[in-house]
Amino acid sequence: MSGSPTPISQREAILRRVRDALARPTDVHVKASTLALSGHSEGAPSASDGPESGGDTHAQGRPAHRLRSGLLSHADCVARFGERSAALKTRVELVPDIPHARDLVAAIAGKESWSLAGVSSEPIADQATEGLACELWATSPPGESSYDRDELARCDAGVTGCLALIAETGSILVTAADQGGRALSVLPPHHVVIATAEQLRPDLASGYAALRERHPERLPTQVSFITGPSRTGDIERILVLGAHGPKRLTVILIDSSS
Amino acid sequence: MSRTIHLNQFHHDAAHAIGLGERREFIREALHGYERVRAGTQTGFGDWEAARLEAARIKWDAIEHLDEHLVRFADNLEANGAKVFWAATGEDAVGYVRSVCRERGAKRVIKSKTMTSEEIHLNEALEADGIEAVESDLGEFIVQLRKEPPYHFVFPSMHLERGEIRADFERELHLEVSEAGDDPETLTMIARRVLREMYLSADVGVSGANFGVAETGSISITENEGNARLTTSMPPVHVCLIGIEKVIPRLDDLALLLPMLATAGTGQHLTCYNSLLSGPRRAGECDGPEEMHVVLLDNGRTELLADPEQRDALRCIRCGACLNVCPIFKNVGGFTYGTTYQGPIGSVITPHLRGAEWAHLSSASTLCGACSETCPVRIDLHHHLLRNRRDAWNRNPGLRERVAFRVFAAWATRPGLYGLAGVARRVLGVWPRVLRGTALDPARAWRRGRDLPESSSKTFKAYWKERSR
Numbered sequence: 001m002s003g004s005p006t007p008i009s010q011r012e013a014i015l016r017r018v019r020d021a022l023a024r025p026t027d028v029h030v031k032a033s034t035l036a037l038s039g040h041s042e043g044a045p046s047a048s049d050g051p052e053s054g055g056d057t058h059a060q061g062r063p064a065h066r067l068r069s070g071l072l073s074h075a076d077c078v079a080r081f082g083e084r085s086a087a088l089k090t091r092v093e094l095v096p097d098i099p100h101a102r103d104l105v106a107a108i109a110g111k112e113s114w115s116l117a118g119v120s121s122e123p124i125a126d127q128a129t130e131g132l133a134c135e136l137w138a139t140s141p142p143g144e145s146s147y148d149r150d151e152l153a154r155c156d157a158g159v160t161g162c163l164a165l166i167a168e169t170g171s172i173l174v175t176a177a178d179q180g181g182r183a184l185s186v187l188p189p190h191h192v193v194i195a196t197a198e199q200l201r202p203d204l205a206s207g208y209a210a211l212r213e214r215h216p217e218r219l220p221t222q223v224s225f226i227t228g229p230s231r232t233g234d235i236e237r238i239l240v241l242g243a244h245g246p247k248r249l250t251v252i253l254i255d256s257s258s
Numbered sequence: 259m260s261r262t263i264h265l266n267q268f269h270h271d272a273a274h275a276i277g278l279g280e281r282r283e284f285i286r287e288a289l290h291g292y293e294r295v296r297a298g299t300q301t302g303f304g305d306w307e308a309a310r311l312e313a314a315r316i317k318w319d320a321i322e323h324l325d326e327h328l329v330r331f332a333d334n335l336e337a338n339g340a341k342v343f344w345a346a347t348g349e350d351a352v353g354y355v356r357s358v359c360r361e362r363g364a365k366r367v368i369k370s371k372t373m374t375s376e377e378i379h380l381n382e383a384l385e386a387d388g389i390e391a392v393e394s395d396l397g398e399f400i401v402q403l404r405k406e407p408p409y410h411f412v413f414p415s416m417h418l419e420r421g422e423i424r425a426d427f428e429r430e431l432h433l434e435v436s437e438a439g440d441d442p443e444t445l446t447m448i449a450r451r452v453l454r455e456m457y458l459s460a461d462v463g464v465s466g467a468n469f470g471v472a473e474t475g476s477i478s479i480t481e482n483e484g485n486a487r488l489t490t491s492m493p494p495v496h497v498c499l500i501g502i503e504k505v506i507p508r509l510d511d512l513a514l515l516l517p518m519l520a521t522a523g524t525g526q527h528l529t530c531y532n533s534l535l536s537g538p539r540r541a542g543e544c545d546g547p548e549e550m551h552v553v554l555l556d557n558g559r560t561e562l563l564a565d566p567e568q569r570d571a572l573r574c575i576r577c578g579a580c581l582n583v584c585p586i587f588k589n590v591g592g593f594t595y596g597t598t599y600q601g602p603i604g605s606v607i608t609p610h611l612r613g614a615e616w617a618h619l620s621s622a623s624t625l626c627g628a629c630s631e632t633c634p635v636r637i638d639l640h641h642h643l644l645r646n647r648r649d650a651w652n653r654n655p656g657l658r659e660r661v662a663f664r665v666f667a668a669w670a671t672r673p674g675l676y677g678l679a680g681v682a683r684r685v686l687g688v689w690p691r692v693l694r695g696t697a698l699d700p701a702r703a704w705r706r707g708r709d710l711p712e713s714s715s716k717t718f719k720a721y722w723k724e725r726s727r
Contacts, residue, residue, distance in 0.1 A: 021564035065309035140544040181545035182491035234397035235442035245484025
């Protein structure tokens with residue numbers, strides 16, 4: 001490791017300054033106005049008082065402060081994900097099963113004339129790209145610990161699964177552990193996600209719950225909520241897709257009820 | 259001395275910005291645009307006021323127990339394999355990043371948006387070491403080409419029109435004329451192509467962070483372009499600069515704070531990429547940096563924390579909404595502040611972070627309260643501006659102001675004298691048009707910079723007398 005280690009005193013010095021500063025209690029007027037205490041007692045429960053909540057707040061109904069979702073049924077979730085995705089310019093395709101997903105990937109690959117597609121080593125991504133008429137390449141080939149970055153840079157598309165889909169925000173949750181590492185879902189110009197309808201969650205809070213469920217011990221080193229194709233408005237507030245990440249984002253949603 | 263330097267610079271730059279009418283209109287239009295979009299998005303919350311209160315409470319708890327959260331954050335980061343450096347000052351932080359770069363023999367550093375790095379002037383220091391520091395956020399990339407600071411800490415290049423950006427690209431990137439066009443799409447794709455090379459060739463990636471999650475030892479980065487994901491994925495070393503006030507207790511707090519930040523900041527329900535980074539590449543993962551360094555920066559933040567009234571301002575999540583609604587920002591523009599953090603929040607915190615010579619910024623406010631109203635974490639910004647004014651006065655009560663207020667009190671408490679002022683005012687109002695603004699105009703100093711509103715032909719006192727007859 002490079003860099004000289006922090007002398008322990010540096011850490012302690014800053015912590016001491018923090019503690020000394022906090023030893024003077026916060027002005028009561030500022031506190032009352034900020035936390036709107038007139039209508040609440042000082043001891044009113046707040047999110048910060050509880051024990052490790054572990055993401056269970058959403059289970060007790062939808063608190064008023066959340067993004068409005070009120071989604072209950074599975075069909076509602078599918079519809080909402082579709083609406084949000086359309087607003088974000090994410091293409092969503094519903095298919096009944098893997099063979100249909102495979103046909104769709106093949107059609108996209110043909111239309112965009114892919115010559116190389118990066119595929120994460122997940123069963124669902126492998127199945128959806130089986131027999132694809134272009135060169136396939138895996139970021140985590142069996143028995144190898146890393147990949148050739150130049151190959152990744154050559155990819156016309158990255159095909160991955162996901163950990164969950166978030167209906168309320170139209171987001172796709174991916175992690176470095178399962179979705180082919182950190183870069184496969186952001187470097188190639190087209191990111192194609194193969195997901196199943198069971199992976200749909202109503203809102204962000206339930207997305208975090210899904211993340212904890214899959215990784216109860218500790219998080220993978222990178223986790224990302226992807227909400228639409230890469231975008232910028234830095235020039236005259238005009239929306240441009242594909243600023244640095246993918247210009248196109250496609251979700252192929254396998255829903256046997258569709 | 260430096261007090262007058264900064265004050266004079268403010269006056270000079272404000273006068274300059276106000277003189278550029280078309281530019282001012284362009285910026286005002288953009289700021290209105292942000293406000294409009296945000297208002298629409300805000301309706302996506304079940305109850306926006308309840309959401310603000312909840313967000314305020316989460317951040318309140320984080321600041322009130324900052325020591326505990328910091329310890330937990332740092333310990334968990336280290337358990338995740340990251341190296342944590344505690345930097346008391348900007349120089350300490352810069353020194354650490356330079357030493358990391360030196361040990362890697364770094365030639366090129368790719369950066370995603372980090373205001374903390376602007377605050378500590380990292381780029382200048384790296385360049386002095388012969389290291390190329392490249393900004394990858396499009397707005398930052400543009401202002402870096404122009405050798406300008408960011409105009410707005412969320413929208414760095416919002417003051418520029420496409421033609422200017424095209425000219426910058428042609429000049430600085432040595433483009434063939436045929437390549438350039440001035441539509442935003444073409445310009446963005448040029449930046450995409452240029453920067454793609456940089457991610458792959460950089461030796462170190464430097465990022466900021468929007469939140470530090472104590473529970474999991476993670477940093478959370480919010481962005482739209484994907485440049486932060488690439489910056490933290492491709493180079494072999496990732497250095498994150500984070501202010502100590504950015505730490506929050508729990509992972510689940512993000513389920514509220516991320517949509518709040520997106521809504522207030524850019525008017526989106528959620529920005530395009532919200533990433534959590536918890537350490538360097540781990541066994542079983544196929545990519546990611548070999549090293550992750552997290553620099554926890556104090557640099558004056560504990561000074562602000564020590565103020566029982568104003569430590570409140572450390573809850574800021576840097577959404578920039580208070581700039582967008584500020585009538586002063588709309589007129590004087592971002593550069594006039596001369597600070598890393600512009601607008602109302604910058605005026606509140608800069609005197610604490612950088613010293614009393616920045617106290618004049620707190621006078622750059624109409625106290626209209628739009629900033630406090632828009633703040634997603636309910637920071638009482640306009641009252642903090644008043645507190646700064648009070649503190650500045652107590653530190654250094656000016657003779658001129660003391661005399662002025664004595665005279666004012668004498669005048670305002672004597673009805674006879676007060677009445678004379680009304681007469682004088684009406685005389686100025688009917689002052690012959692040809693003499694206005696000339697040496698013969700007693701109101702010349704006022705009229706130089708603004709209009710003198712027409713006054714009513716009748717004083718309130720006369721009206722009242724008439725009415726009660």
